[in-house]
Amino acid sequence: MNARLKLKELLQSPEITQVPSVFDGISARMAQATGFQAISVTGNGVAASMLGRPDVGLVSLTESSQVARNIAGAVDIPVIFDADTGYGTALNVTRAVQEFENSGVAAIKLEDQVTPKRCGVLDVPIPVVTEKEYLGKIEAALWARKDPDFLIIARTDAANTLGVEAAALRAKRAIDLGADSALIIGVREKEDVECVMSIIDTPLLTLVEEKGPMSTLHVSEIEKLGFSLALYPGPIRFSMxxxxxxxxxxxxxxxxxxxxxxxxxxxxxxxxxxxxxxxxxxxxxxxxxxxxxxxxxx
Known part of the structure; x- marks a missing residue:
């Protein structure tokens, strides 16, 4: 089974999958060697390892696609890549999808932040573009992909400034358009999770930060909340x-x-x-x- 079909299988599995976030070939190989079934690439880690700079949109599409190609070539397991905002308008998104699909990764996360973007887990306001503009990017991504098994994951940071319900509705509309799954940043409290699950009936990803109520939960508890993939952005980069x-x-x-x-x-x-x-x-x-x-x- 190729990596893209494997990721689809993991999304539909009744058991949750832990997905550590990597940022280069060596961290990807360590995750695979430790037995993880999939990995996610953290844009924060890529910016730090490549530039020694924070995650504020400084890494270009060309640089990111090369990192994607390096990591996908280093492992056999599915790779989920952080494609940021698509590096511009919906027009830029079409090229980004082509580059990442050709790189060999299994999926990309496409987010709705304004430019300049910033790391979504910072304790600062995270402005997002209008829903109309964001959904246009999702449509462009779906139009541009050639392999139907290449997954488009709608990531929204709208909870930070617009609230959890607005973010969940935005993610649902992206899924209704054809996005394969969604990741809603900033969903940490149990009541927020319940709100999301009441709106979206599709296997979802969640981000398990190194702070907040979800950071102390065992993966089995996160599974009971209803998530299919649990992404862990911090353990590798912070520990290394x-x-x-x-x-x-x-x-x-x-x-x-x-x-x-x-x-x-x-x-x-x-x-x-x-x-x-x-x-x-x-x-x-x-x-x-x-x-x-x-x-x-x-």
């Missing part, structure tokens, strides 16, 4: 950053990394994660020289 910072502090203060080595991968574990033996096998099978020029026959 914290561990790297601590290792650097120890290296600076102690003059060596010895005391931190119990927390590091061993070199052999690193190369196993990179699947280096398979490349050695390819080398043995096919490499028959080192690029030297063929000498002409006298």
């Amino acid at each position: 950053a914290a561990a790297a910072r601590r290792a650097l502090e120890i290296l600076r203060d102690e003059g060596q990394s010895t005391s931190f080595r119990p927390h590091m991968l061993k070199p052999e574990e690193w190369y196993e994660l990179m699947d280096i033996d398979s490349y050695f096998d390819i080398e043995k099978r096919f490499v028959r020289g080192s690029g030297e020029a063929e000498q002409p026959v006298p």
